[in-house]
Amino acid sequence: MIVAEQKPLQEIKALISNAQNVLVVGCGTCVTVCFAGGEREAAILAASLRMSTRLDGKPQEIRHETVQRQCEWEYLDQIAELVQQADIVLSLGCGIGVQAIAEHFPQKWVVPGLNTTFLGLPSEQGVWVERCAACGDCILGLTGGICPIARCSKSLLNGPCGGSEDGHCEISPDTPCAWQLIYDRLLSMDKLHLLMEIQPPKNWRTSRDGGPRKIVREDLRLPTKEE
Amino acid sequence: MSDQTTLEQKAHSNGYLAGSNLERVLRAGHFAVTAELGPPQSADAQVIRQKAALLRGYCDAVNITDNQTAIVRMSSIGAAAIALQEGLEPVMQMTCRDRNRLAMQSDLLGAYALGLRNVLCLTGDHQSFGNHPQAKNVFDMDSIQLIHMVAAMRDEHVFECGDPLKGAEPRFFIGAAAAPFAGPVEFRPYRLGKKVKAGANFIQTQLVYDVEAFSKFMEKVRALGLHEQTFILAGVGPLKSPTMARYMQQQVPGILVPDALIERMEAAGAPWAGKKKEELTKEDKKARTVAWQQEGIQICIELIQQLRQIKGVSGVHIMAIEWEEAVKPIVEGAGLYPRPQVN
Structure with a gap:
């Protein structure tokens, strides 16, 4: 699977700081399995951002949605309306997901919430290791x-x-x-x-x-x- | 290159592969001595000249390291060209860490054109050790592939891609490293065999302090007949202090330092032992350093004498890093001075 980890909250906040309406998009495939950007992580991040921006005195409208696979057009079509309503899309997909959103919605600014790290597997609960370099x-x-x-x-x-x-x-x-x-x-x-x-x-x-x-x-x- | 090809068949019309001093000394059957010169972390040619003066006459060739331990230094080729002007014969070191096959081949051409005749082909320490851990490494090839490429340029007159060279080929005497005590230990003689098969004409080993363990390695090397296909120079180096000895024993991969040697180093500092730092005068510390260094040099001389007795050892490679002054007393003490002149 593609293994990723979430960027620090401060970095994510900086990436979305100029937007009023933010759409956090999770992905139901690899990054769900590695607990970085699935449904659950998208909901938690959205809540953290809402709380944090409110505490900063600059509350942002944060919504979240998760698609089965960000890397396939048909799944992205399902969130077209939500994307249109947002100023910015914060993708919790891997680098492929972020780019698929940018390509599919050319008018929309998209930023990554994850660092895509490697192709690997969980060697034990909570530990992921690299296995393939896709050479x-x-x-x-x-x-x-x-x-x-x-x-x-x-x-x-x-x-x-x-x-x-x-x-x-x-x-x-x-x-x-x-x-x-x-x-x-x-x-x-x-x-x-x-x-x-x-x-x-x-x-x-x-x-x-x-x-x-x-x-x-x-x-x-x-x-x-x-x- | 077929395994059957002998050194003579590959040789140039003058009978030598490269005709370097190191090759001539080894093929004449002398016990060879190589040393090491680390280029400065600056553009100061004077540093090379000063170090060269300490080594001139005391070794048959001098390795010029290539960004050793992944710390940026003057290039091996640049420093080697200066060493050559100073009357030393350089062994240019080349690692696979910083260059791809284009850069390596172009550097080989340039180095040969500058007069360099020996090259040591290395994998290279990982960049995480050095002062640019953020760097992208290359490792386009590994050391065995590099050896083969240098040999093919010389013997088959072709670049790595198979295209013929257009004109004079670089004729290097090709060296490789061996780490007898790195893991997996059982594979090490076979890895050396791969290097020899790829075209390594001489081998310089990692530092040897444990002669018994090295003898066992050499037994396997002889069983494979490798000592008859390449010249093996055992790596030695003077210990500077008990602390350095312990550091090498515990921290440096592939180096075995027997406790007995550490105890000897400690004994050399015995008159000052048990005292706190503040109790020692400047003179005390200086005297202790000298005592340690003398013992380190003495141990190195004894190691050379023991290694010389092992069948298949054709010479020694003295690594006195940032302590080039030590080479002279070691070579003299081991009875290896003066160095032979082979024409």
Whole structure:
């Protein structure tokens, strides 16, 4: 899932300070599951902003609504009327949700209430960890299902650097060394030979380095009107 | 590059891969000595010249660090060019942290054109250690891929993309680092093997204080036959104080410092032990520092003598960081002075 966390209240207040009518829009998918921007968080944030702006002596009209997915046009259509009534939209979606709102409602100013942090999973209650860097050319088949691009601090491809000690990364004792994890897993699966091959430099074109990415699936596209 | 290709087959018409002094000394079978010179956090060429004067004649080549510990310093290439003017043979260090493959290859061309002949290919410390933790890191390639790229430029006359070079190729004597005691320890000889396979002609190891542990590492290295395919220089460095020794034992990844060495350092400071800071005069502190330093140098000399006995160790790399003065007594004390002249 996409993992995000809420921005500090002061920063959010600064982002919406010039608006009278604010619409807080939650999202029912990833950010709901990571407790950052779902129905519940949208309601709590709206209440906090109402209270806080009132205490500041500059009360703002704060409404809130949550859609199933901010990243799909059909769900955004459902809040068109509320958006029109607001001066500003405060999105509690991920960065994709914020941009979808901006694109779908070109006349409306939209600001983010979250920092979109990574693609990951909850490793335990209340703890989320990064798992994927969306590099566009998955090598998990070589590394025993543990990603060195996302989980090695240096995205190394040929094994651990000299900073791996007692299973953790040189950057912090709290950061597991991805290559230690890969080594242990390949050893346990009797597949250490995979580590002995020299992996050539990665082709980063499939990653962000190739520019903004796009997938076109002709088999799924609808026929154009001319056809 | 096929595994069967021998050093001679890859060599230039003069019989050497690069013809650097370090390569000549090693291939002549001498026990090599390299040292380290850290560039300043300024544009002051004089700092390089002063440090060069302390090292000249006492080593076969000098590593010029590349933004070591991710702290901005004069570039390795710039400082190496100055060191070269000063009569030292530099080993330019290059990390993967700050440059992508375009920048690395263009720097290799420029460095060779400036007269540099040795390069040490490193991953690089993470930028979170240094003075610009906010920086975006690069890590376009890793150290093994970098080694292969430098070798391919020299031996196959091609850039990383496969395009041929248009003219003279950079002919570097290619070095790599080895961290025998970093995790997972069992994988370390194999990782060294990957570096050798990628094209590393010489290896400089992380600091060795635990000779027994290093001997075990070398046993595995020999079993893989790596000592016959590359020159291995064991890393050594003089301890400055018991505090530094303990810090390295506890805080620095991949360094093993036996308690016995820490006890020796403590014993060297024994006449001043147990006294509070304010009880020590300026002279006391100075005398204690000198006693510690003498012991640190003595330990370093003994380590070199022990490491020299290990089969497959072709030399030592002396890391006396910000203490270049120590190199002379260490090299002399270890019986490695004067350095051989190989033409």
